[in-house]
Structures are given as C-alpha cells and as structure tokens.
Amino acid sequence: MNGKDDFKIIGKPIPRHDAWEKAFGLTTYAADFSLPDMLHGKVLRSKYPSAKILSIDTTKAKRLKGVQAVLTAKDVPRNESVTRFGQTHTVGGGFEGLYRVLADNKVHFLGEAVALVAADTEEIALKALDLIKVEYEPIPGVFDPIEAMNPNAPQVQEGRSNIITHYEVVRGDVEKGFSEADVVVENTYRVQFVDHAYMEPESGVAWIDENGVITIRVSTQVIEHFRGIADVLNLPHNRVRVIGTYVGGGFGGKEDITVEAFLALLTYKTGRPVKLTYTREESILSHSKRHPYVMEYKTGAKKDGRLIALKARLVSDAGAYVYLSPWVLLYSMVDAPGPYRIPHVRVDGYTVLTNNTFTSANRGFGAPQVCFAYESQMDELARRLQMDPAEIRKINYLEKGEALATGQVLNHLVALKETTDQVLQVLGEKPLSKGKIRIGRGIASGMTSYGRMIFLHDTSRSHVSIEMDGSVTIRTGVQDIGGGQASSLCQIASEVLGVPLDHIKIYIADTALTPFAGTTTATRQLYMSGNATLIAAQEVRKTLIQKAARMMDLDPERLNLVDREVVDQGGSGKNLPLTEVIKACASDGLPLYHVALFKAPFRTLTQFERIEGDVFPDFTFGTHGVVVAVDEETGKVQVLKIVSCFDVGRAINRLSVEGQIEGGAIYGMGYALTEEVILKEGITLTPSFSEYLLPTSMDLPELETLLIESGDGVGPFGSKGVGEPSVCSVAPAIANAIYDAVGIRINELPLTPERILKALRKEENDENPLSRHR
Amino acid sequence: MKKQIALTVNGVKRELLVNPQDLLLNVLREQLGLTGAKYGCGIGECGSCTVLLDGEPILSCMTLAVAVNGSEVTTIEGLLGSDGSLHPIQESFLEHGAVQCGFCTPGMILMAKNLLDKNPHPSEEEIREHIRGNLCRCTGYTQIVQAIKEVSLTRKA
C-alpha cells in the first residue's frame, strides 16, 4: 500500500462528495437556514474612522413595534477580551490582541460595530438602526502606518503604542555582505488593502437549544471561537456550541470572529433564534483586509549572480485592531529573503495600528507581500548583471538540507529548479509583439509554509468508525471552506479501509459532537486532520486485519482490505467479506472505532524580538510563469497565460489540487492587476463590486497547471498543502512580465493602467535611453 | 397592501401573497424555501441570485416579485430530475471540478443551461462572454468554462 501505483483512491481526479449537493443547490449554507419564530439581527456601524462617542440614545429604537432587543457596549457581559485563534495557551509576544465586541467611548475605524438590533423582520431591524441616535465627536486619526510610528501621532488605541510588534531576523553581518557585493539593488515596494470577496457574505443563525446551550450555526473557518464567544457572555465554555456550515469561500476572512458574538448576544438577550447576514457593503467595510505593506529592500550580489546580502524593512498596516497582524508579520519575516541562499541578512519588521479597516488573515498570510518584493528584486539583479532571470534564481535557490536566514533547516525537498524548468518548458517561445501591443514573459518563485507556527502547539483529532454493514463514519471538527477539506479525508479513509467512497459519511465542524480538529487556516487541514484521519483509519484497519488473520489462520502481513473484502495477497486465493470480520470483532468486544490525535512537532519560543530557529513544520515551493500583453497606448495589461508548477508532495485528489492552483492563480492575478480596497483618510471608497474589481471570466488567461509529486511532504502519503502557496508568486511574475514587455518596473500593486501609463510617459521623457530596457 | 401573484416555479403553479416591494430573491428563499438562489451583493453585481424567467436569466435580487406575475421561474432546484438524476450540465460541473465552495454554482449552472438551450455548441469565447456577470472567487473560472464546453461537445447536434 506504499508504492504510488498501488493507490486505489488517492491521487485520482474524483468528484468531491460535497459537490453533488452543491450542484443541486441543496447545500444549506449559513443564510439558507431558518427557524420558527426567528428574529433578524442588524449591526449599527460607525460613520467615522476616528471619533469619540459622546452618547448613544436607543429609546426610540426600543419603542418601535417589532423590535426585541437593542444592545450597546454596556449590555455586553464582557465587552473586552483577547483574540485567540484556536491556540490553547497564551503565546505572548503580542500574539493575543484586544478583542472588543462593541465600541464604547470611541470608534477606531469606519464600520466598527456600535450597536446591535434584533427585530421581527429585517425591515423593522433596519428602521430601528435609523432610530438609534449616536452623538460623535470626530477626533484626528492616523491613516498611514509610517506616520503612525511617530511617537507624536494620534494614539489609535488608548494606553498603548501604535507599534504592535517589532521583529528581526539576523544572519551574518549584512554591512560586511554589502561591502563585498559587486552590484546592489535598492527599491521600495508598496502593496495594497485587499478584500477576500468570498461570494458568501458573513452569516449565521443562533438559538438556545433545549439544554440551554447557545448554539450558533455559522459560516466560519474557526469553530473553536466558541470559547471566545462564551467569554463574551461570561458563560462556561461548554454552554456555547458552534456548528460550522459549508462555507461559501473563506480565504482567511472568516478566520476572525464575524457574526458569532453578535448572534450569541442577541439570542441570549431575547431567548429567540436570530439570523444575521452582512450586506456586501457591510462585509467590505467592516471585516478584515489583507495587510498593505511598505517594504524597503536592498539586495547585493556578486558578479556571477550569487546573492551575498539582503536588508529589508517591512512595515505593515494593522488597521485599528491587532487581530492576526503579529502572526502575519512573523510569516513575512521568515519568508522575506525568499527561498534563496544569502549569507548576510537583516530583516526588520513592524506592524502598526492606524485608523484604517483592521487587517488580518488573507490567503497567503504575509507570504505574497514579501514575494512581490524579493522576486522583483531578483529580476532587477538579473537585469543589472545581464543574466537570465531563471539562471540567477537557479544559482541561488535553497536546497534540501540548507537553512533559512532564521536557521530553520529545510528537511524536505526544495523543488524550485524543477518547478522553474517545467514552467519554462511549458511557457514556450515568447509570442511576437505587434505595434503598440507589447508582449512580455516573466517568472517568479515562492515559498509558503503550510501548517501553523510550531510554537502554537497545533493538534488535530479525528474519529473513524466502521459500522456493522461495513460503511464508515468519520467525525472531525474540520471546517470545509470549499477546498475539498472534508472530501480528502473521505478519500484517505477509503484508501486505508478498502471501502468505496460512497460508503463513507463524514460529519464535520460541530464543537459539541466532533473532536476538535483546529482551524481551517494556514493550509493546515490536509496536513493535520489528514494525518489524524490516516492514523485513526489505520488503527481500525489493524483491528480488522488481526481478527481476520486469526479467522483465516494466515499471517496478518499477507492480508489487505480491498473492495469490502479481506484479501490474501500471499496467493492462497482465500478471502473473507469485511462484514464477517466486523461481526466477529463486535462479538469479541473489539473497538470498531478509533479517535486519533495528531500532534505537529512543536517547540516553545522563548523570545519574540529576534526570530530564530524552526518556526514552521514545512514549506511548499513553486514557480509561476506568465505571458502578458501590454497596450502602450492605454497601459492596459492582459494576462495571456499563467503556468503554475508546484511540488504538492502527493495529490490526494487531483481535481481539488488543480482547482486550488488554478483558483490561486486568478486570485493572485486580481491582487496584481485590479483589486484594491481604497481608503482615503480612513473612508472606504470601494464598497461594492463595481468599485472593487474582481477578475471575471473575460479576464481569464490560458492556465496550465503542473504538479510535481515528490512524496516528501509532512502530510498524509507525503502530501503538502497548496491552498495558500498557489497565490504567492503570481503578482511578481506579472510585474516581471510587464517589465519584459515594456521595460518599466512598477513597485506598487495593483499594476493599474494609470500607473503603467505614468511610468511609460516618465520613461519617454527620460534623458537616458539606456534606462529603458527591452 | 399585499398583492396576490401567480408564478410557475420549477413547473409547479404557486399562488403567493407578496408586498409590492418584495424582491423575487427573497420570495423564493423565504416564502418558497428555495434557497438555491443566493444573496451575494443585492445590487446586481455578482450573479449569485440568477434564476431563469421564462427561460431567460435574470438577477432575482433586482427583480420585484410583483413585476413577474404570471411568469415561469426556474431555479437550480428545478434541474433535479424526478428520479434524482443530474442534468448533464451538473454532471459536467462535477467531473471538471467546477464546484469548489459552490456558492456561485447555482447561478453558473443556470447561465450555462440558458446558453446551451439557445446555442448548443458555443465557442469558448461565447461561454466566457455569457457568464461574465457571474463572479466566482474560488475556481478561477477555467474549470467552469471547460465544464460547459464539454457538455456542448458531447451533445448531439
């Protein structure tokens, strides 16, 4: 069962079990669920990015017929606590930020929640919002993270510095390194706020069950927020239950608490079921965004292309609340030098509070930002040294056994040369430019971790049981956010137990009934819960095989489970129906189930200022190659082709893996070209999809997806995670292709026609004809 | 105040009492329990709420229920065969992995049905053009376009 070719289910392109119901329109997403006597919740949000709340008058709203509750901060049993994301102990190092349910005497960003309403209908709830009178006194805010670092800048949160965290990564002596460099490239890169823009807005329904338990059925990536929600209500943790629905897209935006605490409060106060769904505008205004960064990069190399020194300073805009900002920054710190061998490194990183929308997890979690910088730097170095961009990378790629700047040794294959070679091969010859339409090609490589930072002591549990008729049940607290998380687990159990996929049923994401499996974030579910499910299934298998061996009077080593039979592979021709073995086990009182606990390797970080040693369990490596057409007249960029190649370790479900990589390529293309949440003095100027521009089917380039299966990942069957890595290097590949097409480099995302035209004009006026390169 | 309207929804005649300002999307979801059409933006910018009205796609979040009195409405639930069988388009979506989170799927499948009903063998360009108003954040569209193309190829002319 170990050789790749022996797999029956693993690696096959199998339609996912959840896809059937979805294609019928039968999946009950969070907002599709209703209960009798249900109320409708609405949130009153701040109109200012920075203001004092002088008073809130709810009398009129409360008097409106049909209104059942109007709540403000003073009605919340515990309005302030700390943010947690499934970690079971306090990490320190700034990792636990302030969690405030409702603004009390100040609002810190536009759209911050100020009051809650529950009413008989949505219309009445909306009317009630209008009747709440909030008196604000606008006060100066700060909207630029660099300005916010100034000690004299307005303080975003009372009693604390705007600088949340400073981290550093140091290797060798960076100044000495630059003194030995033959060429040094220095640039400042800027990346923007980005919305997750999942098609399903935040939503949930809460009720109190017959045992008095506050039950919340919600679209979330983290059901284990139930603890934090119980803290808000000052209830024991076992009095709050969270049921996760199939999620209509997460991408990190449903990693923080969204509607849950509001729902819990409203149902707790009214005793009635409550539904709350955000409008699209509300979603864009009020939930987390991807962090904008300002990244100063200085990279030095020898004449032959070998990197010798890298110095970087990263400043990320955390917005008005801490949430996951220190975590995201830490990812950026580790990834900042890129997957390259550099003897002298110094990286400083800051994450800073401003009065902008708060920022938190977004697919890639700090990796795509720095990848844009380090991969633009690599192409600039190649140009300065007149080297081929692929060649200079190949000279410097890290290899298995080498260490990152933090000292973490890469113990698994680093398939960067391989992915780059494959991408180049498929990319083919560059098409010819025609007139004002210039064609360019670019590549970029990236590294993205999968699995959580190891000092979080990550664990997952899975319960696998086999029924009397040979059907299999999996129970695990996994949230399925559309990536096939649940379905992959069914494939693993099917493979191990020799039971067809349609005989497997999985129950997921219920804090009362499924064992905790942790968050669906950090590209960790296949790795963590895949391993837990693998172990659980193997234990059940062991019980069955041992029993069958006694029944058949054969060595257990010879037996295999195939198609609901125990088969002797030793050539005796004997076999036994699985159901007979199950019956025999049951009458012997043998366990026909196993609950497995999978523990990621962990260690405790003793100090956070300087990041040293192992931080992640492993990384996924890959390369993107793109072909673009740039219209010199309009500045418009059309991406003609994206080739993605990743070492996925092992494809558990080929369809799902390819789907992740293709979806990731387009997600990255949106990041590169059109997507930006524009904030002006803290005011969101892009609160709808006519201003926030997502890629559509018309922007679709030709996509090619190539998989390398090294079998050298830490997931089940040697798999690696690919959900987030798939986004990482798309944007710099596009920027590099634009450079190749028109000879200009734009260091700021998104790469809009305006920016490109401006740069082209500037080049035209430039005296020095050599500065523009083709 | 309420108005009585008659709709044929997925082949079944329904008499409904609605408010003049009620949106078709909400009537389908809340009065008829047909939650296959989704709220994604409410202002005509995402296509998640797409249903077919007398065979033509409309955005039910932008349509007043009273305005479509007497029409025939097809939602994703109406594509389910009486024997529980899949429509060829649905089958193709599954085979191509065109369903990830699935939130855009009902709208996409109905758009595909409308296209293929009118034009059994569309070009890739025509497919892309046809679904341009339907956003999908997960798949990157390729698998969706391939799925629709495949149905048109396997169909007899």
Ligand code: FES
């Ligand atoms: S919900 Fe109707 S178009 Fe978005």
Ligand code: FES
């Ligand atoms: S599958 Fe998630 S939006 Fe299309």
